[in-house]
Amino acid sequence: MFTIIGTMFTGIILGYVFRNLNILKKTEKTISYTIxxxxxxxxxxxxxxxxxxxxxxxxxxxxxxxxxxxxxxSILAAWLVLTMFFQKGESHEG
Known part of the structure; x- marks a missing residue:
């Protein structure tokens, strides 16, 4: 389990570091097919x-x-994130 999580976080870090490379932008199209x-x-x-x-x-x-x-x-979490962080024109500060 730690190997899988470590591999995922390594990929996240490398993706962030190399996010401006054109080849990484092209991989977004193949992710659905890979899944x-x-x-x-x-x-x-x-x-x-x-x-x-x-x-x-x-x-x-x-x-x-x-x-x-x-x-x-997942639907509940997405709805909560949408209402808490992405509602335009509303301020959620105390």
Whole structure:
């Protein structure tokens, strides 16, 4: 877990340092395709796992509940950030 978080923060730091390079500006277009490819590969991995396929009914409901909860939490957080920081013409200072 620390390796993944460390890799992410290293990427953030390098992206910030080299943000003015043209090649980094071009990578923004490929990010969506990379995420789609990763999701496809993950789907193939899940589909080839007999244990998961045999228990898809149980895992499916748990996954649906977790996905629904995560989506609701993300919408709530986005709404809070929007109302607290991005409303024009309003001051939120005490």
């Amino acid at each position: 789609i490819l990763l999701l496809f590969i993950m789907g193939v991995s899940v589909g080839s796992n007999d244990r998961i396929i045999e228990n898809i009914g149980t895992f499916g409901w748990q996954a649906a509940i977790i996905a629904f909860s995560a989506t609701c939490g």
